[in-house]
Each structure stands twice: as structure tokens, then as C-alpha cells.
Amino acid sequence: AAAQAAAASGAAQSEAAEAKRQAAVATAAANRATNSASLAQALANTAASAARAARDAANSAAAHALKSADAADEAVKNAGKAIDYANTSTAHAAEAVKAADVATKAVTNAMAVEQAARDAELARLEQDKLQGIDEARLLARIEADEEAENENKRTQDAQTEQALKDVIAAAEKALWETGDLALAVTLGRKAATGLLEAKGAWTRQAAQFALAGSDEDMLSWVDLDRSLAANQDDRETVLYLAQISSPAIAEAAHAALQSSSSTAVGDFLTSGVIRASQDDNKVQVGRILNDDPGKAVTKAANDALDENTPEAYRDFFDRTYPAAVREDDAVATATATNTGGEYVKAYAEVALEGPTWMRRHFVQQVQYTAAQLDHDSATHVAAIRGSIAAAAKIAYQAQKDAADASKAAANARNAAADAQEWADKAIDAASKANTFSQQAKDNAAAADRSAAAAQASANQAKTAASTARQASRAANYSANTAIDAARSALQSSYSAQASAAAARQSEINAGRDKAAAAAAASQAHQIVAQKRQAEIAEAARKAAEKAGQERGQGQNPADSDTHDDVHPEGTGSGEDDEDWWSDASWWADAANKVSVASGLIAAGLGAASLVFPPLAAGAAFFGYVSLAAGALGALFTGIEYGFTSGQFIESVGDTALNLATFGRNKLAKPVVQKVAPVANKVAKEGKELVSSITSGLSKLW
Template identity: 60%
Template structure:
């Protein structure tokens, strides 16, 4: 009896301790259940947020797609009108020449002035200046323009264009340009621009196509590239880059986007769905860059989810271990009270909790392994995204390089054309002051212009020779002249770093460049060729659609010069230019959408230029519209 009371006391204490252990274990289990519920709700909230962003983005990009369709139709219509205008101008020139040859001076003066007015919108600086000079003078100046000055100006503009090509092209093309400029044949330069330039680019075109095939492109690009290589003609290569390649890229982008829409992670599927509803340039950006960013988001999310679930599983293991220990304690208490049946129940619960703890431990290990794999995949996606961004940046720099070189050429051509006009004006004024008649004054002006043109021709030959040598050295050194921070934007001074404020008299420049940019003419002639300076750049998909980027940039530049770089006019124009780098030249599509959305579209693109709000735009739209 002495120890009976102690046994009862021990049994009571054991039972109390076991009850406390059970309570603590149940609390731990409840905490794990709550954590699981929180985790599930978090995943649900994330999915709902992504879905809402996707739905908003789809509405936005559908508008962009509509704008793209309208802009493409408008462009095609303008291109057709431009062809008609060019032919009409040629007809006017022909009529003026025929009237002059027939000695019908009245008709020659009328037709000549009409033709000169039409050429005020010429892309050539010399042609435009000669037309302005003729229109500002007498009928005799118009006759001189019809007879000699127009052809002289056109020939000099062709030389300026050929020189520009030499400054942006690969060695063989630059050498061919130099040869055309140095040739005694009067048709050599014209032949180079109409066919020789393309023929000289055959080898570089062939290499570029082979590199494109080596980049593992889609089915459509592969078929188009192999077709061009099989035909192996200048025309086939030109058609590939001018038409077949962009079309094939669009087709492959749609196929790739659809595939990712069905096979990617949550972010990739959502962004792919948005891209499919948007304009063609958005799918290009998705395939070229954004898919790697969204893959990184998907992997990062998977890493986070696995880590959280692993932590919960580890906590659940601890809770089940607590349940096991509590059950063992309860078993001991029951045995102390000689409650055999209850002890048996607690023993079974202890075994069950032990088994659950082992299961949770295994689950924690699986989640840890999954987290490690997702983290590695995220790192790989980040690396791929970085490389894709570098490629996109290289394409943008190539486009900007072309625009900056066009700016260089435009400034040089304008300077020489103004000098020629000044000489002609002085000669005419001197002749008139000396009492000479209008015909003699006009002849003096023509002679002065010929002297200026001969001087410039010598300068052009020397510059082309230097450019060809520079292209050869850069090719041998495998140097890409476009790969410079200077070409991260379109600059007032082109590729130069000089700080001369030549834009102080910008009113005339602005009017001329905004009406018909001389630089845009050079850009159209040499933009695609710039990619062959350093062949790997040719494989940067989307580059060949970037011609309008530089034209837009030049217009923006001179808008800023005319109205001020802090003016509303400049900011409005600059927004379009900044976006054109993203859309590979199709800035108007986003610019119009920007206005339709209240002027608050895509701040990341233009944040360095103007303070544009971004709160109203979905995250998906912003990401799909940005390359950096």
C-alpha cells in the first residue's frame, strides 16, 4: 500500500503530461494545416492576378493589332502613291526637256518649274538645292536647270549615296562603291546603285543566310533560306532579305507562340496568349526575348512554391513527430493506469504518426530537389534572356548605327550642296552686277556649280577609298563598328562626338528634314547593308524591318532642334522614336495606341526621354513592348 499511492500519482502525472503533449502536437498540426491553406490561397491569388493582367493586356494589344493593320494598309497605299508621284515627276522632267529641245521656251519654263517644284521633296540634297535655286531665279535659270543643273545635281546625289554605302557596307561592297566612284564611265555610279551594289553583296548575303540557318530557325525561315541558297542568284538573295525572310519570321513566330501557349508555364502561357492577340512585332519580341523572361518567372515561381511547400512538409514532419511522441506519452500514461485497450490505441496512433512523419520527410526532400532544379532552370533562363537581350540590343544598335551614319552623310551632303548653291548664287549675282544678261548669269551659276561639284567629287572619291580600307580592317579584326554606346540612340551629331551646335540655325534644317529627310534617303539605301559589316549581326531577326527607325529618329531630332529639346513637340516625337526601337520601326502603331489609351503607354521605353505614366497599362503589355 506504501507504493500504491505513488503509482496512482505517477499515473496521474503521466496522463496530464500526455494530455499536454497531445495539445501541443494538435497545435502544431493545426499550424501546419493553416500554413497549407495560406499557401493554397496564395497560389490562387497569384493565378487570379496573372489572369486579370492577361485579360487587360489582351484588350490593349488587340487595339495595337488593329492599329497595325490600318498602318500597314496606309503604308502600302502611300508606297503606291509615291510610285505614281515618282513617275509623274519623271514625266514632267521629260516634257521640260522635250520643250527645251524643241526651242519652245515658254513651255520649257512652265514644265521646268513644275518639275522643279516636284523635286523640292527629293531625298537628294543636291537635287533639292538645285531645284530651289532654279525656282528662285529667272526663266534662264530654269532652262539651265533643265539642260545641265538637274542632271549634275542628280549625279552628285548618286555619288553621295554611293559614298554613304561605302561607309556602312562590308568590304566587298565598299570596294565596289569605291570602284564605281573612281571609274571614268559616267554610268558606273548609276549602275552600282541599281544593280552593282546588290551583286557585290552576294557573298555576304550568302554567308548571312547560312548563319541564319545555323541559328536553328523555324520551319518557314529554313525553307525560305534554303530556297534562296538553292537559287543562288542576286535576285533570290535580295528577295529573301527584302520579302521572304520577314514573312517567314512572322509565320514562325506565330507557330512558336502557339506552341508555348500550350506547353509553357503559367507566365509563359499567359504572355504567349497576349502576344497571339497582338500585332506581329509583339510576337517577334515574345519569341526573340520575352519567352526567356517568362520562363525565368515560371522557374522562379516553381522554386518559390517548392521551397514553401518543402518548408511546410518539414514542419508537418515535426508536427507528426510531436503527435508520435504525444501518442507514446499517452500510451505510457494508459499503461500506468493499467488501461491496456487505451494504450493499444495510442500505440497505433504513434505508429501512424511515425509513418506520416516519414512521408512528410520524403516530401520535403522531393520539394528541396524540385526547388534546386527550378533554381537551376531559372538561372539558365536568366542567362538565355541576357543573351537574347544582348542580341536585341545589337540589332537596335545596328539600326541606330545606320541612322547615325545616315546623319553623318546627310550633314556632309547638305554642307556641300549649300556650298555649291552659295557659289552659284555669288556667280549669278556677280554676272548681273557686271551688267550681264540673265542667260549669261545663269551660265555663270552653272559653271560655279560644276566647279563645286568637281571639288566635291574628288572629296567623295577620297572618302570612299578611306571607307573601303576601314571596312577591310574592321572585317579582318572582326570588329563591329555598330557595337558602341554611341549607337544606343540616334544622335544629333551622328556617330561623331563633336559638340558643335550646328543646329543653332535649325529652322531651315527642320523644315527640310521633316518634309523629306535627306538622311532617310541614305538610310533606305544603306540600312540593310550595315548588318554585313559584321556578319553575325545579320542573324538578328527583325533588323531588316528597322529602316523606318532611323527615319523616325531623324524627324524627331530635327523636331527637337526646331522646337527645343524640352518642348512638347519634341517629347511627342521622341516617344514615337523610342518605341520604334522596340517595334523594329513600327512606332506609329504604338504611338497611336498610346493616344488611344490616354497617352500613358509603356514608360520603360521612353522613361529616359519623357515622364509618361504607366499605371494604366498592364504588366504584360509593358513587358511585351520592351526589348531591354
């Protein structure tokens, strides 16, 4: 007890320290946000004043230039008259000089104001970048914590699975070898309890049925029903793979389902799918190389091609390719910090501090939108500076005119020295006017080039967004197909359970003993399973035929607005369908559906050669692990808190969003909840992502 108390005290101290640290981070974030907002407002005001001053300066320069020219003309006319007019010429020339000086000063002020506006823009960007870096670091920490949590969960799941296998083996030994029926029942109930969380619909329903029945029902489960359900779940998985895969895999799946061999289905799931996908996977690797990837991906792809085995291609898509993409993304993002414009650098620096998906998104899409911002900014700067240069040309032309007028006045007074001095000033002013004239032309040309570059970046961003949308649809297509498959598998397993229950009850009503009732129930399970096997084989045949037709016609079944979202109720339900999710059994159905669908998705991860090409090939796989993990998380939440609890409702909602966003909801939502106090409104309002850079790096398209 003392040791537990000490441990509890230590844990409490750690939690208190963490809470104190988070509070300090929150306070710093709030202060930075306040300072950034104040600075942004001040800089915006400065920029507005700068624009007005530049406009007034240009107008003033033009007006004074005209006045200077008029004065110079009058001075020239008066220069040839009597001496009395010499003084008038001199006075007009002096006014011309003053006017030209005012115009020149206005231009100088406009240049200073333009530079201040530019400095204000960069200062605002710097503040946004610093805030974004704080947020990105938090995102990276959340990602690392979740990866560690998921890895621990996978380890525990593997241990649990092995423990269940050992219990099942012991139950079968007690039944078949030693004849210890009591031990077989005890071990069987333990194993069936563990399989209540199984991913397969048939396995779960069979376990539930056995646990709800007699000892004889449990013995039937240990003897036959469990393996029958497991085999049926494998067949459901094979059908799902046929529905999402290439024609070659779909045809191999159909052949396995039609085979009379008891090992055909298992062999397909372990090695057959790998062999069937070799050619398509090889094509996929070639497509990746044709997209001119980074060095790491290029090396990994060439290594797979050099080895040229089914296992090498599977290992490439499952392991080396994701790792290589992460490496190349880090290099590309770091390179952008050295070669990009101010906006590209800012976004890249934030992405480097963030999680892996943030760098993937930067490389795929955000770098183009950031480059567009850089080009837009350059276009604006060039246009403003071009206008100022044009005003400067006018101002120095006014200086030249004033100098010419002063020279004429000096000649009228017979002041040769003064005339020469003004002549030199006129030449200098003319030279400066010519210089600014060239600058105006250069800035105009630069503005045109920047505008063209901005349009090119916009086009790239649009293409990248389209690719991201297609990749999202690809992921959603797999998820929606899994949900449809889960619903179908659940309905058939429910039917089997109902038939078995009815058969058992009929035997009991007829006065038969529990053993006879259990045998009747087991026979009913087999009958429904055989019917379902025929249905699955026919569905696989149609899937193979459909995949072949779509491949031949160049169609991509995932590229449809149907798959812009994940549909928790399934894509095949219509207005006349039963509102299956809103009745009293919705919670049980939802839990089962989520779990079964996640199991199908997990089983399909290795089928790299899907019916659609690897759109945005470096993007989709990052979310797949989170897809299955998120769905299982919803199931575990329901088991822990109850399927009518608020926690489960939120978890199911998160899972649907997680599927629709490549698993990014798992990373994005904690940010808006934990970056206090500025970002805590984001989860509720969905519109205040803490900084514009974080927001830009978090948008899918």
C-alpha cells in the same frame, strides 16, 4: 452641295460612333483597372497573412511537439509506479494528445493559407493578362492602320514620282526637240516644284535655285543642272553604302565612283550592289541557319541557297526572310502558351494578340524573363511547402510521441485494448511523419532545381538583352551614318548653290544678260560638283580600306556606346563645332537633314551584307521601314504646318526616338495616348505602362 453635306454628315456620324466606341473601351479599361487594383491589394493582404500564419503554425507545432515529448517521457516514468501514478500518466498523455492535435491543426491551416497565397498570385496574373490583351489588341489595330497608311503613302509617292518623270520628260522634249522654250520653262517650274520634296540634297537645292532664278536659269536646270544634281545624289548614296557595307560592297562602290563611265554609278545602285553582296549574303544566310531558326526561316534560307543567285539572296533579305520570321514567331509564341509556365503563358497570350514586333520581342527576349519569373515563383512555392512539410513532420512526430505516451499510460492501467489502439496510432503517426519528412526533402530539392533553372533563364535573358542591344546599335549605326552623310551632302549642296548664286550675280553686275548669268551659274554648279566627286571617291576609298581592316580584325563598328542612341546633330560634332542646329536656319537644316538621311536609309535597305553580322537577325528589319517613314513624316509635317510649328517640333522628336527604337515609337506612343483613362499618363511620365505584361513586352532590353 447636297451630296457633300450628306457625306459630311455620314463622316460625322462615323466619327461619333468611333468616339462612342473608344469611350466605352476606355470606361471598361478604367473599371478593369480599378477592380484589378482592389483585387491585387486584397490578395496581397491575404498573402501577407498567409505567410504570418504559416510561420506561427510552424512555431506552434514545434512548441507542442516538445511539450508532447516531455509529457510522454513523464508518462513512461510513471507507468511503472503505483496505481496512483497511472492516473497521472493518463492525464499527461491526454495533454500530449491535445498538444499534438493543436500542432497538426496549425500545419493544416498553414497548408490552406499557402494555397490561398498561390491562388492570389495566379488571380493577379490573370487580371494583368486580361488587361494586357486589351492593350495588345489596340497595338495590333494601330499597327494595321499604320501599315495601311504607309502602303497608301508609298502608292501615292510612286504615282507622284512617275508623274514628275512625265513632266520632266515633257519639259526636255519641249527644250530639245520642239524648241518651245516657254513650254519648257512652264513644265520645268512644275517639275522643280515637285522636287522640292526630293530626298536628295543636290536635287532639292538645284530645284530651289532654279525656281528662285530667271527663265534662263530654269532652262539650264531642265537642260543640265537637274541631271547633274541627280547624278551627284546618286554618288552621295554610293558613298553612304560604302560606309555601312562589307569590304566587297565598299570596294565595288569605290570602283564605280572612280569609273569614267557615265553609267557606272547608276549600274552599281541597281545591279552592282546586288552582285557585290552575293558572297557576304550567302555567309549571312548560313549564319541564320546555324542559329537553328524555325521551319519557315529554314525553308526560305535553304531555298535561297539552292537558287544561289545574287537576286535570290536579295529577295531573301528583302521579302521572304521577314515574312518567314513573322510566321515562325507566331508558331513559337503559340507553342509557349501550351508548354510554358504560368507567367510564360500569360506573356505569350498577350503577345499573340499584339502586333508583329511584340511577338518578335517575346521570342527573342521576353520568354526568358517570363520563364525566370516562373522559376522564381516555383522556387518560392517549393521553399514554403518544404517549410510546411518540415512543420508537419514535427507535428506528426508529436502525434507519435503522444500516442506512445498514451500507450504507456494504458499499460500502466492494465488497459491492453487502449494500449494496442494507441500503439496503432503511434505507428500511423510515425508513417505520416516519415512521409512529410520525404516531402520536405523533395521540396528542398525542387527549390534547388527551380533556383538553378531561374538562374539559367536569367542568363538567357541577359544574353538576349545583349543581343537586342547590339541589334539596336546596328540600326542606330545606320541611322547615325546616314545623318552624318546627310550633313555632308547638304553642306556641299549649299556650297554649290552659293557659288552658283555668286557667279550669276557677278555676271549681272558685269552687265551680262540673263542667259550669260545662267550659264555662269550652271558652270559654278559643275565646278563644285566635280570637286565633291573627288571628295566622295576618296571617302569611298577610305571606307573600303576601313571596312577591310575591321573585317580582318573582327571588329564591329556598330558595337559602340556611341550608337546607343541616334544623334540628330551627327556623331562627328564636338564642343568646338558650330552649334549648327540652334541658329536661325536650324529649321530648314533640320527638315533637309531628316529628309536626306531618310532617303539614304531607304537606299541602304537592300544592302543586307553590312559590315556587322546580322545580330538578332530577326529583329532589326522590322523597324527599318518605319525608320524611313518616320523621317519622311517629320518632313511632310514641316511642309504642312510650317517648320516652326509645334507639330513639326514633336514630329522631329518622334523621328529621333523612332530611329533609336527600331521604329517602335510609332506603335508605343499611340497606346499610351489612346488607352484611356488609365494609360494617358504614360506618355508624360513614361513609367505607368498600363499592365506589367505590356510593359515587359515593350522594353527593348
